[in-house]
Amino acid sequence: MFQTQKIPSTLLKIIAYQIHLPSNHKSIQKIEADIAKSISGYYGEKSIAYYINSIVNKNFEPVQNIYLNIYGRFFEIDALLVNDKFLLITEVKNHRDVVTIDHELGVMVQQGRRGEKTYQDPILQAEKQAQLLDMWLKNNGYDIPIEILAVFTNQNVVVKRPENGKLDSRIIYGYKLNQKYEEISKKYTNHPVLNDRYELINKILDDTRLFNKSLLKNYNLKMNDFMPGVTCPNCDRIGMVREKHKWRCLGCHHTDKYAHIRALKEYFLIFGPEITNKKAREWLGIESRYVAKYLLQQIAHKQVGKGRQTVYILNFDLQKDFNYLLEYNKKQYIEKLAL
Numbered sequence: 001m002f003q004t005q006k007i008p009s010t011l012l013k014i015i016a017y018q019i020h021l022p023s024n025h026k027s028i029q030k031i032e033a034d035i036a037k038s039i040s041g042y043y044g045e046k047s048i049a050y051y052i053n054s055i056v057n058k059n060f061e062p063v064q065n066i067y068l069n070i071y072g073r074f075f076e077i078d079a080l081l082v083n084d085k086f087l088l089i090t091e092v093k094n095h096r097d098v099v100t101i102d103h104e105l106g107v108m109v110q111q112g113r114r115g116e117k118t119y120q121d122p123i124l125q126a127e128k129q130a131q132l133l134d135m136w137l138k139n140n141g142y143d144i145p146i147e148i149l150a151v152f153t154n155q156n157v158v159v160k161r162p163e164n165g166k167l168d169s170r171i172i173y174g175y176k177l178n179q180k181y182e183e184i185s186k187k188y189t190n191h192p193v194l195n196d197r198y199e200l201i202n203k204i205l206d207d208t209r210l211f212n213k214s215l216l217k218n219y220n221l222k223m224n225d226f227m228p229g230v231t232c233p234n235c236d237r238i239g240m241v242r243e244k245h246k247w248r249c250l251g252c253h254h255t256d257k258y259a260h261i262r263a264l265k266e267y268f269l270i271f272g273p274e275i276t277n278k279k280a281r282e283w284l285g286i287e288s289r290y291v292a293k294y295l296l297q298q299i300a301h302k303q304v305g306k307g308r309q310t311v312y313i314l315n316f317d318l319q320k321d322f323n324y325l326l327e328y329n330k331k332q333y334i335e336k337l338a339l
């Protein structure tokens with residue numbers, strides 16, 4: 001079954017990076033572009049799950065949120081269907097309104113209420129992914145054909161071609177996914193079968209995990225690039241100050257009893273689950289060992305070691321505890337549109 005609603009951990013991590021990096025940091029533009037891409041991928045996946053689950057012939061395994069690296073070059077695939085004989089990259093498009101795709105120019109133009117917006121031709125995009133995936137496969141000893149589809153999933157979209165232009169037949173509405181999948185399958189009826197597709201899937205997932213682990217390195221980030229501080233839940237300004245039993249924002253004067261939890265969640269995403277009293281004081285911007293100890297003991301999942309060597313282990317649920325980051329991102333996006 002194709003899983004819906006799964007928030008990619010990479011997305012949460014890079015939103016936490018964005019919050020705690022100075023706005024003039026050299027990697028911030030790349031991070032913001034990747035957040036936008038990942039967000040649209042996330043909502044796109046939610047929207048394609050229905051169509052993937054409606055494919056009648058279930059002789060494939062769906063794999064989501066793939067990040068791979070070939071010769072130092074990273075690429076991302078939102079949804080890949082792994083059949084015994086071929087792989088199918090589905091480039092999901094969740095755009096609404098009128099979308100015109102011009103393969104000659106390599107662009108997709110969306111005409112919406114806010115005017116025109118130009119994107120890359122989804123076929124070009126998927127073909128590039130296919131090319132990189134093919135290199136990755138060969139490098140790992142696999143030789144298996146790759147098919148691509150660009151799938152429009154929004155109920156409120158009309159896809160058009162330019163006058164005198166043709167629309168690539170691999171661009172489809174979600175409704176057609178089942179039929180298209182059948183067509184592609186037929187093409188490969190007599191094609192040799194992959195020995196063990198689960199071995200391939202595991203290899204893909206292993207490399208994706210590796211990407212997640214070295215995320216800081218991939219963005220060229222060092223520990224001391226990050227600005228410590230408790231973020232104000234009201235105005236998102238960083239650096240709330242600790243008063244007796246609560247936090248106060250120096251910007252909007254909002255007070256909050258639990259703002260440190262958010263800060264520790266972000267610490268967890270950026271640096272991992274282990275934290276010491278000293279690190280917590282630096283991150284939260286407090287001086288008292290005792291306050292830090294009190295706060296950590298309330299939140300930490302467990303503690304290891306004794307005295308000054310105590311390490312607290314944070315444990316948050318990626319699927320449940322971080323919705324505020326998606327909300328934060330939405331707010332940022334709306335503010336940008338308003339500018």
Ligand SMILES: [Zn+2]
Binds near residue numbers: 232249251
């Ligand atoms: Zn504030």
